[in-house]
Amino acid sequence: MRHRKRGRRLGRSSSHRKAMYRNMASSLFLTYRGEEVAEVYGYERKQPAGRIVTTLEKAKEVRSLVEKCITIARKAKPHREASEAIVSPDKFGKGAESFSKKREPELWAQWSDARAPYVTAQRRCFQLLGSREAVALLFDVVVDEIGERTHGYTRIVRLATPRLGDAGTRAILEVVQDDKVRESYSSAEAPSLEVEDDEAAVEDAEATENVAESDADEAATDEAATDEAATDEAATDNSAEAANDSEDTTDEAEEEAASDDDAEEASDDSDAEAEAPAEEESDDTEEAEASDDDDADSDDADEEDSEAEASDD
Numbered sequence: 001m002r003h004r005k006r007g008r009r010l011g012r013s014s015s016h017r018k019a020m021y022r023n024m025a026s027s028l029f030l031t032y033r034g035e036e037v038a039e040v041y042g043y044e045r046k047q048p049a050g051r052i053v054t055t056l057e058k059a060k061e062v063r064s065l066v067e068k069c070i071t072i073a074r075k076a077k078p079h080r081e082a083s084e085a086i087v088s089p090d091k092f093g094k095g096a097e098s099f100s101k102k103r104e105p106e107l108w109a110q111w112s113d114a115r116a117p118y119v120t121a122q123r124r125c126f127q128l129l130g131s132r133e134a135v136a137l138l139f140d141v142v143v144d145e146i147g148e149r150t151h152g153y154t155r156i157v158r159l160a161t162p163r164l165g166d167a168g169t170r171a172i173l174e175v176v177q178d179d180k181v182r183e184s185y186s187s188a189e190a191p192s193l194e195v196e197d198d199e200a201a202v203e204d205a206e207a208t209e210n211v212a213e214s215d216a217d218e219a220a221t222d223e224a225a226t227d228e229a230a231t232d233e234a235a236t237d238n239s240a241e242a243a244n245d246s247e248d249t250t251d252e253a254e255e256e257a258a259s260d261d262d263a264e265e266a267s268d269d270s271d272a273e274a275e276a277p278a279e280e281e282s283d284d285t286e287e288a289e290a291s292d293d294d295d296a297d298s299d300d301a302d303e304e305d306s307e308a309e310a311s312d313d
Contacts, residue, residue, distance in 0.1 A: 008057055024062045025069065026134040028052050028173065032141045033133075050145065050175035055163065059156050059173040066173070069125050070153045073143050076121035080139075083115035147178025 010017060032049045054062075087107065091099040101108040118139075125135045146153055159170040 008061055010057065010061070020058075021062050021065050022128065022130050024052065024054065024058065025065050026129045026131040028062075028066060028175070029069075029129070029134040029137050029142060030131070032137045032145075050142070050177070052173050053159070053170060054173060056156070056158060056169040056171040059171045062173060063154050063156065065128065066175075067153050069128055069138060070142060070146065070175075072121050072125055073139050074146065074150075076118045076139070077143050079114060079116075079118040079121075083111055083118065086114055087111045142175060145175060145177050149176065149178060152176060 010020075012020065028050070031051060087099050099108075099111075122135055122139060125138060126132065129135055129138075153176060155174060155176050157172040157174070159172065161170065162168060163170050
């Protein structure tokens with residue numbers, strides 16, 4: 001039998017564990033503090049109201065303490081309403097006309113008897129939480145958040161990413177809001193203004209329509225002007241591009257003409273060079289033929305001389 005084995009130790013002593021539970025429950029209720037308190041203390045609210053992030057095991061253990069405190073506050077709510085019905089909270093103060101035990105002892109006794117269970121519940125929650133501010137938020141704000149719910153005040157949502165350092169399973173512990181409260185927060189309608197004179201309302205509506213039409217016409221004219229300016233700019237850009245293209249084409253034509261002239265001059269030079277060696281060769285051949293003729297004449301003269309000598313002999 002597992003007698004006296006309920007709950008988790010979480011690696012802490014009993015006193016340390018109880019203190020941790022009190023602090024976690026108080027921190028859950030303290031998330032309902034307004035933005036004014038955040039500005040005073042100089043911190044930024046990272047989590048929405050009624051939600052804390054912790055490990056899964058701690059969330060399961062703290063859940064029982066949180067729901068116990070909410071149950072106590074919810075059961076004490078009718079006693080507070082009964083006491084406020086007897087004496088309004090606005091009558092309390094230090095003025096001469098404020099509610100006092102000496103001036104109205106019978107009403108004071110009736111009010112104190114009606115409020116006694118509410119005060120007892122506050123003291124009991126203070127023993128469990130150890131924070132007066134958390135107790136005040138619990139009885140003033142959290143009880144209104146849960147609405148008419150009688151059980152299941154909290155929920156635990158497991159997170160996918162583990163905690164850094166020890167890879168512990170993280171979870172969200174949050175207070176479940178009433179559906180009506182959630183709808184009132186999400187879809188808040190603006191108050192409707194009552195108009196006494198219907199004719200004045202009609203005239204105002206017509207005036208607003210005329211102003212809207214004039215504004216629409218002005219906007220249309222402005223758009224047309226902007227479109228015309230854009231078309232003019234586009235036309236000027238196109239003309240400038242065309243002029244640049246024509247200049248580029250003329251430059252290209254001049255370059256081509258210059259290249260053609262250079263090619264013709266180069267061909268003329270090559271032809272002249274080719275004709276010059278041909279003329280030199282022809283001159284050489286003529287000189288060779290002339291030398292051959294001279295040699296033949298000299299040979300003939302020698303033969304004639306030899307014949308004459310032979311005849312003389």
